[in-house]
Amino acid sequence: MDRDSAEPTVDAYPGPNAQKWVEFHGTNAAPSEYSHEFVWDITREADGPFVTDVDGNVLLDFTCHIGAAPLGYNNEKLTDKLREFDLVEPMKIAGQDMYFGAGPTPEESAVPGSSHLMDKLTDLSRQYDMDTVFLSNSGAEAMENAMKITHDYRAPAKYGVAFEGSFHGRTFGTLSITKSKEVYTRHYPQVSGIETVPFCADRGCEADSCDCGFFAGETSQLRRMLAPEGGRINPDEIAFLTLEPIQGVGGYRFPSDAFMQEVAAVTDEYDIPLVVDEIQAGIGRTGEIWASDHYPIEPDVIASAKALRVGATISRSDIFPSEKNRVGSTFGGGDLLGSMMGTFTLEAIEEHGLLENATRRGEQAKELLRDDAPDYVDDVRGKGLMLAVEFDTAERRNAVVKAALERGLLTLGCGKKTIRLLPPLDSSTREIELGIGLFCEAIDAVGPSAKAA
Numbered sequence: 365m366d367r368d369s370a371e372p373t374v375d376a377y378p379g380p381n382a383q384k385w386v387e388f389h390g391t392n393a394a395p396s397e398y399s400h401e402f403v404w405d406i407t408r409e410a411d412g413p414f415v416t417d418v419d420g421n422v423l424l425d426f427t428c429h430i431g432a433a434p435l436g437y438n439n440e441k442l443t444d445k446l447r448e449f450d451l452v453e454p455m456k457i458a459g460q461d462m463y464f465g466a467g468p469t470p471e472e473s474a475v476p477g478s479s480h481l482m483d484k485l486t487d488l489s490r491q492y493d494m495d496t497v498f499l500s501n502s503g504a505e506a507m508e509n510a511m512k513i514t515h516d517y518r519a520p521a522k523y524g525v526a527f528e529g530s531f532h533g534r535t536f537g538t539l540s541i542t543k544s545k546e547v548y549t550r551h552y553p554q555v556s557g558i559e560t561v562p563f564c565a566d567r568g569c570e571a572d573s574c575d576c577g578f579f580a581g582e583t584s585q586l587r588r589m590l591a592p593e594g595g596r597i598n599p600d601e602i603a604f605l606t607l608e609p610i611q612g613v614g615g616y617r618f619p620s621d622a623f624m625q626e627v628a629a630v631t632d633e634y635d636i637p638l639v640v641d642e643i644q645a646g647i648g649r650t651g652e653i654w655a656s657d658h659y660p661i662e663p664d665v666i667a668s669a670k671a672l673r674v675g676a677t678i679s680r681s682d683i684f685p686s687e688k689n690r691v692g693s694t695f696g697g698g699d700l701l702g703s704m705m706g707t708f709t710l711e712a713i714e715e716h717g718l719l720e721n722a723t724r725r726g727e728q729a730k731e732l733l734r735d736d737a738p739d740y741v742d743d744v745r746g747k748g749l750m751l752a753v754e755f756d757t758a759e760r761r762n763a764v765v766k767a768a769l770e771r772g773l774l775t776l777g778c779g780k781k782t783i784r785l786l787p788p789l790d791s792s793t794r795e796i797e798l799g800i801g802l803f804c805e806a807i808d809a810v811g812p813s814a815k816a817a
């Protein structure tokens with residue numbers, strides 16, 4: 365398959381083979397979060413955003429597996445580098461009890477491992493003075509460790525602050541700071557001391573005209589909660605305030621500068637560690653390595669995963685506990701293949717100018733979407749290739765996801781009535797035209813009646 369000429373072709377969706385695979389999978393797999401009956405055939409052709417399923421349908425994937433495959437499928441920018449190495453076994457090792465290297469010195473090594481990945485990550489976070497990394501397996505673990513290290517740093521703090529609409533993971537700890545859908549948290553016990561504050565989802569919000577609930581009169585809800593007189597929480601007892609710079613699962617909600625300035629001012633004034641969850645929005649998706657780089661905030665801890673292929677909690681050495689064994693994980697810092705892929709992804713972003721490409725292609729996509737948007741599209745928004753189209757109703761949103769799939773375009777819902785689009789970071793003009801063209805066709809087919817054609 366050649367991505368320069370590939371076209372989506374779909375017979376029937378889901379096809380007969382997909383139905384068999386879905387049934388087989390469901391025999392033993394716990395019911396989980398499957399958005400589509402899309403079954404990628406890992407033995408068939410795929411290139412960039414184009415992928416073949418088990419029925420031979422060719423789809424254009426504008427989800428990048430929720431950003432976890434930031435360069436799409438079989439991307440030469442990664443595969444060429446991976447092919448240079450005879451991979452070793454064990455590739456996934458118990459990296460907590462010993463180190464590994466390749467050759468006499470780290471500088472001469474052609475094989476990047478976890479130490480090289482950490483070196484790159486701190487380089488990319490220098491603007492926040494970050495010099496220390498703890499690697500783990502997943503986003504939730506990256507956030508768990510962010511909660512742990514800030515609790516140590518601020519001991520004996522007993523509070524944490526999270527925002528309404530947030531999603532930070534599905535472990536018991538991270539569910540306590542996840543404030544989006546009730547299905548994630550129902551009946552599960554909570555870590556005590558988590559306070560919730562409104563998230564500003566209005567990009568144009570100003571303090572004096574705010575109707576998103578964050579600003580209230582002369583002050584913000586956050587500041588009011590911490591006020592020396594009349595506040596209900598002592599800021600000295602807060603371990604962290606955690607924020608997705610752009611809310612993902614909650615609906616691709618982009619905050620206003622006024623909101624971000626207030627978050628920065630309050631955390632700065634009271635020395636509260638600001639933990640940013642960059643698991644979905646980070647590593648180039650928005651046209652910057654970190655979504656935080658777009659906003660007037662100074663994070664103290666960054667949690668990353670997905671596009672990075674491993675989990676990472678990044679911060680300053682003074683925030684990390686110095687005591688041995690305070691953080692750890694069997695397969696955490698020792699995932700050789702994951703670390704290599706994360707390093708190559710970061711190298712590809714740098715070598716191929718993919719931040720700039722994401723910004724340009726994102727502008728192209730938004731322009732095309734806005735040109736074609738009918739009345740029942742409430743909003744088209746995005747930074748880089750973290751794009752969202754919000755509809756007037758959930759019913760119409762769901763019908764458009766289905767109609768897009770029938771035309772060969774994979775998209776994902778989020779929030780209540782929004783579709784998220786995450787094309788690969790190296791998408792071409794043609795691929796964006798093709799994908800947005802199919803998306804607009806799907807919107808037209810659904811039409812005002814909200815029925816998929």
Ligand SMILES: Cc1ncc(COP(=O)(O)O)c(C=O)c1O
Binds near residue numbers: 430505507531533534
């Ligand atoms: C913003 C955000 N934080 C945390 C997570 C949890 O990451 P993981 O599923 O790797 O545990 C996700 C996953 O979707 C996410 O989008």
